[in-house]
Amino acid sequence: xLRRPVRNWASIWKRPxxxxxxxxxxxxARQLHARRLEGVDKNIWVEFTQxxxxxxxVNVGQGFPDFSPPSFIQEAFCSAITGGASMHxxxxxxxxxxxxxxxxxFFGRIVGRDIDPMEDFQITVGAYxxxxxxxxxxxxxxxxxxxxxxxxxxxxxxxKMAGGTxxxxxxxxxxxxxLSSADWVLSPEELASxxxxxxxxxxxxxxxxxxxxxxxxxxxxxxxxxxxxHDIICISxxxxxxxxxxxxxxxxxxxxxxxxxxTVTIGSAGKSFSATGWKVGWAMGPGNIIKHLKTIHQNSVxxxxxxxxxxxxxxxxxxxxxxxxPAQLHKKRLRLAECLRSVGLEPVMPQGGYFMxxxxxxxxxxxxxxxxxxxxxDFRIVKWLIKEKGLATIPVSGxxxxxxxxxxxxxxxxxxxxxxxxxxxxxxxxxxWSVKK
Amino acid sequence: xxxxKNSKCNLYxxxxxxxxxxxxxxxxKNVWITFTxxxxxxxxxxxxxxxxxxxxxxxxxxxxxxxxMVDRLNxxxxxxxxxxxxxxxSQVYxxxxxxxxxxxxxxxxxxxxxxxxxxxxxxxxxxxxxxxxxxxxxxxxxxxxKMAGAKxxxxPLRLSDRKTDISSAxxxxxxxxxxxxxxxxxxxxxxxxxxxxxxxxxxRNELQAIADLCIKHDTLCLSxxxxxxxxxxxxxxxxxxxxxxxxxxxxxxxxxxxxxSVTGWKLGWSIGPEHLVKHLQTVMQNSLYACPxxxxxxxxxxLLRDYELMGQxxxxxxxxxxxxxxxxxxxxxxxxxxxxNPVIPEGGYFMxxxxxxxNQxxxxxxxxxxxxxxxxKWMTKEKKLAAIPVTAFCGExxxxxxxxxxxxxxxxxxxxxxxxxxxxxxWNKA
Numbered sequence: 001x002l003r004r005p006v007r008n009w010a011s012i013w014k015r016p017x018x019x020x021x022x023x024x025x026x027x028x029a030r031q032l033h034a035r036r037l038e039g040v041d042k043n044i045w046v047e048f049t050q051x052x053x054x055x056x057x058v059n060v061g062q063g064f065p066d067f068s069p070p071s072f073i074q075e076a077f078c079s080a081i082t083g084g085a086s087m088h089x090x091x092x093x094x095x096x097x098x099x100x101x102x103x104x105x106f107f108g109r110i111v112g113r114d115i116d117p118m119e120d121f122q123i124t125v126g127a128y129x130x131x132x133x134x135x136x137x138x139x140x141x142x143x144x145x146x147x148x149x150x151x152x153x154x155x156x157x158x159x160k161m162a163g164g165t166x167x168x169x170x171x172x173x174x175x176x177x178x179l180s181s182a183d184w185v186l187s188p189e190e191l192a193s194x195x196x197x198x199x200x201x202x203x204x205x206x207x208x209x210x211x212x213x214x215x216x217x218x219x220x221x222x223x224x225x226x227x228x229x230h231d232i233i234c235i236s237x238x239x240x241x242x243x244x245x246x247x248x249x250x251x252x253x254x255x256x257x258x259x260x261x262x263t264v265t266i267g268s269a270g271k272s273f274s275a276t277g278w279k280v281g282w283a284m285g286p287g288n289i290i291k292h293l294k295t296i297h298q299n300s301v302x303x304x305x306x307x308x309x310x311x312x313x314x315x316x317x318x319x320x321x322x323x324x325x326p327a328q329l330h331k332k333r334l335r336l337a338e339c340l341r342s343v344g345l346e347p348v349m350p351q352g353g354y355f356m357x358x359x360x361x362x363x364x365x366x367x368x369x370x371x372x373x374x375x376x377x378d379f380r381i382v383k384w385l386i387k388e389k390g391l392a393t394i395p396v397s398g399x400x401x402x403x404x405x406x407x408x409x410x411x412x413x414x415x416x417x418x419x420x421x422x423x424x425x426x427x428x429x430x431x432x433w434s435v436k437k
Numbered sequence: 438x439x440x441x442k443n444s445k446c447n448l449y450x451x452x453x454x455x456x457x458x459x460x461x462x463x464x465x466k467n468v469w470i471t472f473t474x475x476x477x478x479x480x481x482x483x484x485x486x487x488x489x490x491x492x493x494x495x496x497x498x499x500x501x502x503x504x505x506m507v508d509r510l511n512x513x514x515x516x517x518x519x520x521x522x523x524x525x526x527s528q529v530y531x532x533x534x535x536x537x538x539x540x541x542x543x544x545x546x547x548x549x550x551x552x553x554x555x556x557x558x559x560x561x562x563x564x565x566x567x568x569x570x571x572x573x574x575x576x577x578x579x580x581x582x583k584m585a586g587a588k589x590x591x592x593p594l595r596l597s598d599r600k601t602d603i604s605s606a607x608x609x610x611x612x613x614x615x616x617x618x619x620x621x622x623x624x625x626x627x628x629x630x631x632x633x634x635x636x637x638x639x640x641r642n643e644l645q646a647i648a649d650l651c652i653k654h655d656t657l658c659l660s661x662x663x664x665x666x667x668x669x670x671x672x673x674x675x676x677x678x679x680x681x682x683x684x685x686x687x688x689x690x691x692x693x694x695x696x697x698s699v700t701g702w703k704l705g706w707s708i709g710p711e712h713l714v715k716h717l718q719t720v721m722q723n724s725l726y727a728c729p730x731x732x733x734x735x736x737x738x739x740l741l742r743d744y745e746l747m748g749q750x751x752x753x754x755x756x757x758x759x760x761x762x763x764x765x766x767x768x769x770x771x772x773x774x775x776x777x778n779p780v781i782p783e784g785g786y787f788m789x790x791x792x793x794x795x796n797q798x799x800x801x802x803x804x805x806x807x808x809x810x811x812x813x814k815w816m817t818k819e820k821k822l823a824a825i826p827v828t829a830f831c832g833e834x835x836x837x838x839x840x841x842x843x844x845x846x847x848x849x850x851x852x853x854x855x856x857x858x859x860x861x862x863x864w865n866k867a
Binding site: 030032033034035036037040041043045046049062064065066067068069073074077078081082085086087088089090091092093125126128129132136137138139140141143154157158161162274275276277278279280291292294295296 | 457458459460461464465467469470473486488489490491492493498501502505506508509510511512513514515516517548559560561562563584585624655657698699700701702703712713716719720722723724725726727728729730731
């Protein structure tokens with residue numbers, strides 16, 4: 001099967017690829033970069049965090065909390081720091097024993113099986129690196145990986161860097177007003193019709209970034225049936241697993257019959273504990289698959305174990321941070337949605353996660369920035385918002401492949417996991433600007 | 438793909454058909470995994486794996502506590518390196534190299550020196566390339582080069598004719614042999630100075646010879662300098678990137694873990710020209726995105742503090758080397774007393790020792806392994822002392838040159854060295 005053509009992102013990002021010119025400057029005649037980097041050199045976060053910082057915009061863009069992490073987390077870190085010399089030296093490469101043991105116990109209870117802490121876990125530098133290890137370990141040149149759009153942007157370049165071919169399937173918006181993330185669905189027919197002998201894996205993300213969709217049991221079962229029937233690996237990015245609203249339940253696809261053996265589940269301490277800067281994540285799955293991730297990787301983690309321990313003890317009780325945080329965010333989510341509606345915008349209520357996307361079709365903006373002339377509409381609006389209004393969001397077409405972004409150029413993504421003062425500042429900008437209109 | 442049709446579990450077992458990607462074929466063995474488990478027994482005196490059991494400086498730990506208490510320092514920072522840290526690195530290395538280093542374009546912060554090597558190799562090396570590696574080498578260079586699809590080409594350090602009081606300076610590269618390893622496919626050479634495990638500190642002349650070849654053959658240089666501050670009296674660390682014509686073709690690797698005795702923090706950096714570093718940044722943005730924020734802030738504060746003290750005895754960069762020199766000399770003495778022949782290192786915190794004179798018969802140890810592997814397993818079991826076999830750091834062809842050597846780590850507290858001394862003093866009484 002022919003590979004899909006690699007679209008040159010340079011035309012979208014307006015930053016010329018100067019790989020050849022630099023060689024002349026250096027006096028080095030040979031090509032410098034490895035070919036695996038081709039087509040993966042642009043990154044939405046690198047670009048937009050820079051722009052946000054440059055314009056000091058109110059940041060409801062990148063997904064990190066600007067409120068404090070829970071104090072027990074910071075205390076846990078401090079007690080680890082002062083906890084003896086060995087705390088500052090190398091630990092077990094595949095994961096600090098105290099951490100993997102508590103994770104195995106914790107998730108074992110949720111998934112309903114005995115999980116081996118030493119064999120079934122790889123601790124990584126954030127969920128980002130867990131994804132990287134997974135693709136590097138399992139994907140070969142020519143393997144196809146189904147990615148469900150919209151997707152967290154790194155999946156596609158990571159698959160490419162591993163020599164794989166991303167096969168993009170769109171979660172379609174159902175007809176009529178799509179007011180909830182539940183209105184986006186993956187069709188079983190489309191899934192089935194896109195299978196071929198090189199299909200090695202499928203990547204799902206639930207709760208989903210950017211939609212906030214929380215896959216229901218029957219949806220996961222449909223994907224599970226597909227994986228089992230065609231002997232495909234499932235990579236399940238569940239970093240927002242604790243953040244579901246309005247009674248939506250997070251279900252781990254690995255807990256469905258026949259799925260543990262073929263699923264790599266990705267988790268994040270940063271998202272679980274509102275400490276994204278810690279960059280601690282994990283890949284969990286059957287030992288015979290995880291062992292390949294281990295070969296890719298070497299890492300050291302020590303400060304999460306105590307915090308995770310505390311969470312295990314309070315799990316299910318009112319004290320649990322995993323209960324308190326979603327309750328807190330539920331309100332912020334409602335507040336942001338109301339503000340957006342009040343100015344005539346149409347937010348899509350997320351069932352889970354950190355984010356809310358909004359249809360901005362009703363906005364009429366005079367976009368006359370020549371530097372963004374060739375970019376998708378939402379990219380242009382977002383950049384205009386940062387530069388002219390001091391408000392930072394993220395364009396949703398960044399989560400789609402170039403082929404499919406045509407239909408979503410009227411959506412931008414807000415992060416509501418922010419302090420009330422940040423949300424208020426964002427609201428003030430939005431209201432003021434609509435009044436002026 | 439083959440399905441085992443007779444198996445009842447063929448519905449559920451993904452393992453038969455889900456083989457690993459080819460890039461990791463043959464790379465699953467690792468000397469550290471083998472030997473850390475061997476030495477995990479607390480009754481064993483562990484001079485094996487290279488990490489300090491002495492505490493890091495208190496201001497470094499305090500810096501981390503302070504960073505954690507600042508809310509925003511618990512969230513994502515700039516992917517290629519926390520601004521405070523890259524600016525501090527730019528200051529320190531700008532001074533050391535005698536040039537202006539752009540903190541945002543010429544520096545990448547990585548997960549340890551290890552991560553720095555990974556980003557460099559993934560960013561710049563590919564199938565069809567050859568990479569020259571000097572033996573003995575830090576073991577990860579080979580699997581990383583192989584994982585990038587390239588071919589490692591080895592050249593051993595050779596011992597001069599000297600018979601007694603051998604130091605790491607007596608190990609050298611044969612110039613003709615080195616020149617013969619370069620060809621049109623040679624994309625890079627990896628050097629490590631101070632060297633792990635021998636402790637050799639390459640002289641300016643030796644580095645110039647390597648530089649000449651790099652320039653002649655248009656080759657990149659990946660210079661692993663994680664032990665750069667640990668050189669002993671009379672030996673200066675020279676950065677190959679500062680030699681004429683080398684800045685534009687060199688990536689220099691550094692390590693917070695080795696600099697501040699916090700190996701568990703796993704923070705390092707790659708420094709080099711923008712046209713090379715940008716490719717490492719591309720790897721970074723597609724693999725980890727960013728390193729932990731509070732750790733970066735704490736390292737930045739530590740660097741700024743020691744930058745002010747550079748050249749003074751209080752500076753940790755020099756005070757640690759001073760402290761380790763005493764431990765180095767002590768370990769050398771006790772190894773000699775036990776009948777081993779140590780190679781006195783000019784830098785780093787390892788010492789290799791020739792065990793030939795002990796005449797230890799190991800034919801009863803059944804494994805088909807090089808002598809040093811067998812010796813270590815025997816020594817760990819019988820003498821309760823752990824070290825690392827030096828052939829773990831060389832290619833197949835050079836095993837016979839290195840199999841009588843074992844590596845000791847001496848960045849250990851006095852009580853550990855006392856315990857080692859007790860074992861070595863009693864070596865011949867059994």
